[in-house]
Amino acid sequence: MPVPLRQNLRIGTHLLRQRLKGAKYYPFIVEIEPLFACNLSCPGCGKIQHPTEILRKRLSVEDVIGAVEESGTPMVSIAGGEPLLHPDIEQIVSELVARKVYVYLCTNAVLLERGLERFTPSRFFSFVVHLDGLGERHDAAVDRPGVFDTAVRAIRAAKAKGFRVTTNSTFFNTDSPKTVRDVLDFLNDDLGVDAMMISPAYAYEKAPDQEHFLGVEQTRSLFREAFAGRRRKWRLNHSPLFLDFLEGKRDFACTAWGIPSYSVLGWQRPCYLMADGYASSYKELVETTDWSKYGRGKDPRCANCMAHCGYEPTAVMATMGSLRESVRAMLNTH
Numbered sequence: 304m305p306v307p308l309r310q311n312l313r314i315g316t317h318l319l320r321q322r323l324k325g326a327k328y329y330p331f332i333v334e335i336e337p338l339f340a341c342n343l344s345c346p347g348c349g350k351i352q353h354p355t356e357i358l359r360k361r362l363s364v365e366d367v368i369g370a371v372e373e374s375g376t377p378m379v380s381i382a383g384g385e386p387l388l389h390p391d392i393e394q395i396v397s398e399l400v401a402r403k404v405y406v407y408l409c410t411n412a413v414l415l416e417r418g419l420e421r422f423t424p425s426r427f428f429s430f431v432v433h434l435d436g437l438g439e440r441h442d443a444a445v446d447r448p449g450v451f452d453t454a455v456r457a458i459r460a461a462k463a464k465g466f467r468v469t470t471n472s473t474f475f476n477t478d479s480p481k482t483v484r485d486v487l488d489f490l491n492d493d494l495g496v497d498a499m500m501i502s503p504a505y506a507y508e509k510a511p512d513q514e515h516f517l518g519v520e521q522t523r524s525l526f527r528e529a530f531a532g533r534r535r536k537w538r539l540n541h542s543p544l545f546l547d548f549l550e551g552k553r554d555f556a557c558t559a560w561g562i563p564s565y566s567v568l569g570w571q572r573p574c575y576l577m578a579d580g581y582a583s584s585y586k587e588l589v590e591t592t593d594w595s596k597y598g599r600g601k602d603p604r605c606a607n608c609m610a611h612c613g614y615e616p617t618a619v620m621a622t623m624g625s626l627r628e629s630v631r632a633m634l635n636t637h
Contacts, residue, residue: 305498305538307426310378310405311633317377318623328560328589330376331616334575336566337362337395341385343411345445347473347504347516350384360567367395370565371404374585378405380431380562382575387414393421400427407431407469411445412454419457419464429467429497432458435474437485444473458494469540471500474525476517483529487537498540501526503549505576505610518607519599523551541611543631544618549609553618557598557605560589561616573597574612577604 314331321329339350340358351358371379379399386392387410399406409431422428432454435444441451461468470490474483483501490496503522517525526549534546547553559573569581570588574597582588598613599605605613622628 305540309426313377313405315623318619322623328594330374330563330585331561331619332378332380333371333374333376334380334382334562334564334612335362335367335370336382336384336564336575337367337386337389337392338384338567340388341383341411342388342413343385343445343447343450347444347475357567361389361391362565362567364391364394364398367565368398368402370570370585371399371402374563374565376404378407380407380409382409385411385414387418396422396428400425403427405429409433409471411450412457413450415457416453416460419461419466422466424465424467426467429469430461431469431471431500432496433471433473434486434490435472436478436482437489440482444475455494458496462495467497469498469500470494470496471502473502473504474517475504476521478525480525480528480531483525484533487529487539491537496538498538500540500611501549502611503609505608516607517609519609520551522549522607522609526550541615542618542622544621544628545611545615548614548618553621555614555617555621557601557608557613558616558620559597559613560592560594561619562612563588564612574610576608576610576612 318331338361339353341351344351381395386408389395396406396408404427406428408429410433412432415430415432434451434454435441438451441454442448458468472486487499490499503517505516530546530550539546544553548555562574563585564571564575569583570585571581572579572588572592573594582591596602597605599608622632
């Protein structure tokens with residue numbers, strides 16, 4: 304299975320406990336952005352468009368631990384910016400792992416190979432390397448030649464040292480079913496990564512490139528053709544129902560509160576893709592945000608969004624509510 308059974312059971316137990324308590328809002332995973340600074344200028348990302356005074360800010364180890372403990376999340380995704388630029392990133396990871404929180408550290412891998420000695424392999428820890436295409440296609444997505452080869456070397460080095468490595472690939476309207484399959488085949492078969500995440504590109508308001516994001520029908524067509532007869536082959540780190548959603552076989556409402564985002568600016572409303580203000584605490588975020596306003600058909604900015612941060616939690620809840628889908632997910636038969 305792409306996700307270890309023990310981790311699946313831990314997350315499932317957390318979600319079931321919240322439902323039995325009657326909790327209205329609870330995190331599936333919390334996204335932590337300890338800084339917005341980055342060593343790349345990807346045209347599809349708007350994070351480094353923040354003012355210089357914001358780019359210089361860093362969350363402290365105590366900030367991160369406090370946010371995680373307040374939210375009660377069993378799993379954290381550390382993003383940014385480039386987390387490996389944070390001077391205390393290894394301490395952040397080690398403190399979370401010591402608390403048995405599952406940690407996914409997202410990186411463009413430019414600094415990964417030389418930084419491996421800062422970390423210790425653990426079943427609670429995984430690097431997540433962003434790869435948005437093969438060779439020059441990925442280099443174009445990050446606007447720097449040679450990054451693809453650097454990332455591949457870093458993945459091989461991390462695997463050789465016993466680290467768990469996941470990848471995250473964003474696809475744009477310049478992609479075809481073939482380019483999607485080629486990326487997944489390479490990651491699955493040639494690199495042998497532990498799991499792969501995929502996402503249709505979402506139009507960040509601050510992103511320099513506003514021309515290459517996918518619409519809903521484009522997304523469904525792309526993944527329906529790319530997945531045809533091949534989904535079971537790949538170690539995809541998504542619920543089967545979310546993959547059905549990407550193909551247009553199922554539709555879901557957005558559950559933006561399922562993957563809240565905490566950064567140097569606070570708790571972001573309603574998700575890490577949109578910024579409708581910030582809350583100073585997790586409690587304030589969930590209690591004062593009007594979650595009913597967001598999702599396709601509600602907010603025009605959500606019209607073409609099919610991102611995991613809003614729709615994967617809905618798919619997971621639908622899975623938990625169905626014995627058939629629960630068995631399907633456990634067997635990883637897509």
